[in-house]
Amino acid sequence: MKNISLVILAILALSACKEEAKEQKQDIVVNYPETKKVDTITNYFGTEVKDPYRWLEDDKSSETEDWVKAQNVSTYGYLDNIPYREELKERLSKLWNYEKVGSPFKEGDYTYFYKNDGLQNQYVIYRYKTGEDPKTAEVFLDPNTFNDEGTISLGGASFSKDGKTLAYAISEGGSDWRKILIMDTETKKIVEDTLIDVKFSGMSWYKNEGFYYSSYDKPKGSELSAKTDQHKLYYHKLGTSQKDDPVIFGGTAAQKHRYVGGRVSEDNKYLVITASVSTSGNKLFIKDLEKPNSSLITVVDHTNSDTYPIENVGSKLYLVTNLNAPNKKIVTVDASNPTPENWVDFIPETKNVLSPSTGGGYFFAEYMVDAVSKVMQYDYDGKLVREVELPGVGSAGGFGAKKEDTELFYSFTNYVTPGSIYKYDIKTGASKVFVKPEIDFNPEDYESKQVFYASKDGTKVPMIITHKKGLELDGKNPTILYGYGGFNVSLTPSFSIANAVWMEQGGIYAVPNLRGGGEYGKAWHDAGTQLKKQNVFDDFIAAAEYLIAKNYTSSDYLAIRGGSNGGLLVGATMTQRPDLMKVAIPAVGVLDMLRYHTFTAGAGWAYDYGTADDNKEMFEYLKGYSPVHNVKEGVQYPATLVTTGDHDDRVVPAHSFKFAAELQDKQTGNNPTLIRIETDAGHGAGTPVSKTIEQYADIFGFTLFNMGFEVLPSDTKEKVKG
Incomplete structure (x- = not known):
């Protein structure tokens, strides 16, 4: 068992009457639980790999349960001693407490919408009779019950x-x-x-x-x-x-x-079936439901593309595909002979990635232009009707409606603009605000800027940096660098209550669009997969180096954060460059790259990762960056708070358990290496608001404390460096 003693830096307490602050000191002693090692060895292509913590993979074991409880006692013993953790929780709760309303949608005789009054753990579905006053809306389904x-x-x-x-x-x-x-x-x-x-x-x-x-x-x-x-x-x-x-x-x-x-299909004519062996690429079949006992018709018989129908007019199919079109396009074909050689371009591929939808008898082609939205409206002949005028630079979504609708609702947000709902007249193209949240946050006090930096191999990577206006670039600003870089997922600008609180305290929030994501299409995705996965880590490291070189922050004030595949990103980056950051927050991470494919649906991630069973080259590549296998003795790793949920059956918590055990066993120096295990929680979706607020208070408190910062009462919206 290892013990470390951390002396808290001087804490400046600001009283309500602004009396002179007094210096306070206390010690936090972290008693890590004993984690036994077992002699488990697996042979991969002649190489023996030790796996001493494999016993933690057994989530039904009482030993694992006891270990989880002991780790949480240790972790919360530390977090409970962070003096401003409760202030952060209070500020998060206060800012979170505003009405949030989703886009309305019509079903039968009613119009429905999702709403959260503020701090409700789950969104509630409301409805009113279509055509009546929305103020008459009643609760339809309340998951909080x-x-x-x-x-x-x-x-x-x-x-x-x-x-x-x-x-x-x-x-x-x-x-x-x-x-x-x-x-x-x-x-x-x-x-x-x-x-x-x-x-x-x-x-x-x-x-x-x-x-x-x-x-x-x-x-x-x-x-x-x-x-x-x-x-x-x-x-x-x-x-x-x-x-x-x-x-x-x-x-x-x-x-x-x-x-x-x-x-x-909307007209009940076709059943569309997609079949995939991994998270990228699908076979496509259709079945004519108007013909009893009809056979499946094959549209695409391989998984080399992502292809799906977006619309049909009778037997005329409109397909979205990236087959021979890495940025996607829409094609048309008759259902009687729908294979690729018969496809005709309807909305051709462009240099920007396409994400289309339909509504009111039109197609809406949303494009990502350097990770921000541009939307074009087309008719069913493929004629451009107009470019939709958006409220600003950011992310727009939700351009979907039934074919007979005359209006639709879309959302708009960016890093400093809370999400608002707009009503769009499909015929005229006129937009007007439908729901704008009333929130204790002034976007005019903040700025977002997109920059482009060079990665290790010279590739230009975009990054959006957001912070208070007038920020002094003195290299001492607390900064969270957030990334994902995988599975064709695009990180587009969106408002976060938690990030707003972070920026109130003088923090910087930076998001690079790493390779492996979908911001620039299939080629960008593929450039961060399998034997090219190191590109993703290099892009992330280069983003950190850019922020340091430009004096936004320094290694003493930099935290890296990401979840799931982003948890892998954090784990790989902190083990490759432990000197680069002060704090690391890997959440629900894929951290054991030699065994990820043996759990739940993990084998489906092989398109992005490859597996250790594929061949010797793939095994050695995975072992070369797998976070669990690259924690070294004698290295000082950053202060680390691993987070996971005990019911995560997508990225099983054993990944996080094993990584935390390795860090606690091998960490050199006084930086804490803790694991926070949420009970009755999974991969993230559906997490109650109350648990989310507590988690962010712990993450921000842990981060700022280990950077030596004192968070003042939130109404001052200032920061003081320790």
Whole structure:
């Protein structure tokens, strides 16, 4: 067992009457729990790799449970002694406490919308009769009533075509496993038995008769960590038992895929089936639902592209694809002969990445231009109608509606602008504010600037840096560098309450658009995958070096943060360049790169990572950056707060457990290496607001404390350096 004693730097306490501050000192002693080592060894292509903490992978073990409890005692013993942690929590709660309203949508005779009054743990669904005053809206479905702790969340909702029946999914404790309940929307009564053991699924209705959904067979062993490999598409007909739901696709060896999805076209004519072996690329099939017992028609028979239908007019299909078009395009083809050689360009590929939608009889082509939105409206002949005038520079989304609608609602946000909802007249192109939040934050006091910097190999990478106006570039500003860099995910500007509190305290928030993401299309994504994954880490390191070189911050005031694949990013960066930052916050990270594919649906991430079983070259490459395998004796790592959830069945918490154990065993110097394990929480989605606020208070408190900062009362919105 290791003990470290940290002397808190002088804390300046500012009284209400601004009396002279007095210096306070106290010691925080961290008693790390004992973590046993076992002689577990795996041979990869002739190389033996020790895995002393593999026993922590057993989430059903009482030993693992005891270890989790002991680690949390140690971690909270430290966090509880940060003097301004409660002030941060209070400020987060105060700023979070404003009404948040989602875009309205019509189903049957009603208009629905999601709303959170402020600090509700989960968003509530409201509705009013379409055409009546929205002020008459009533509560339709309140997930906050599912349990007292707010840890059962809504995992999706889908209405029948006539709007009279709702299928909604719930997640318990943050798990990806779902249950589906079926409700009569008039009486708000549950009308059937609950469907169970549903995972990675939408719910798509065929008329008003039933819906398609997807799941795996329940795994043997732990449902939170055991491998799930064969996804299947089912059809549930109302009035029947789930055990009688037929498998529509995925029940045979020839149809074995890790991810299968089914969706019915808006006109009920086609069932669209996508089938994938990884998170990138899909096969595509359609079935004519107007012809009983019709066979599946193959559209794309390989997984070398991402292709899906966005619309159809009769048998004319409109497909979105990146096949031979890395930035995506829309093509048309007849369903009778839909294979790629028959495709005709409808909206051709451009130099910017396309994310299209439809509504009111038009196509809306949203483009990312250096990670910010530009939206073009086209008619069904492919003629450009107009460029949509957006409220500013940032991220716009939600340009979708039913074909008969005459208006739609879209959202707009950026790093300093809280998300607002705009009503858009589809015919005229006129926008007007529909919902603008009233929040205790003034965007005019802050600025966001996009810069471009050179990575290690010379590649130009964009980064948006946000902070208070008038910030002094003295190299001593607390800075969070946040990144992801994977799975074709794009980090576009969006407002965060937590980040607003960070910036109030004088903090800088910087987000680079790393390779591996989707900001510049498939080529940008592929440049950060498998044997090119180091590009992502190099891009992140170069971003940190840019911020330091330009005197925004320095290594003593820099924190790096990311979650999931971003947790891997943080883990790899801190083990490769521990000198570069003062604080590291890897959240729900993929940290054991030799075994990630053996848990739940992890094998589906192989497009991005490759696996240690592929070949010797891939094994050695993964081992070369795997955070769990690259913690070294005699190295001083940054102050580290690993965060995870005990119900995370996407990136199992064993990744974080093993990484924390390695750090605690090998850390040199006085920087703490702690792990914060949230109970009854998963990968992040559906986390109650109360838990989220507590987590950010801990993260910001830990970060500022280890940088030697005193956070003053939040109403001063100042900072003092220790």
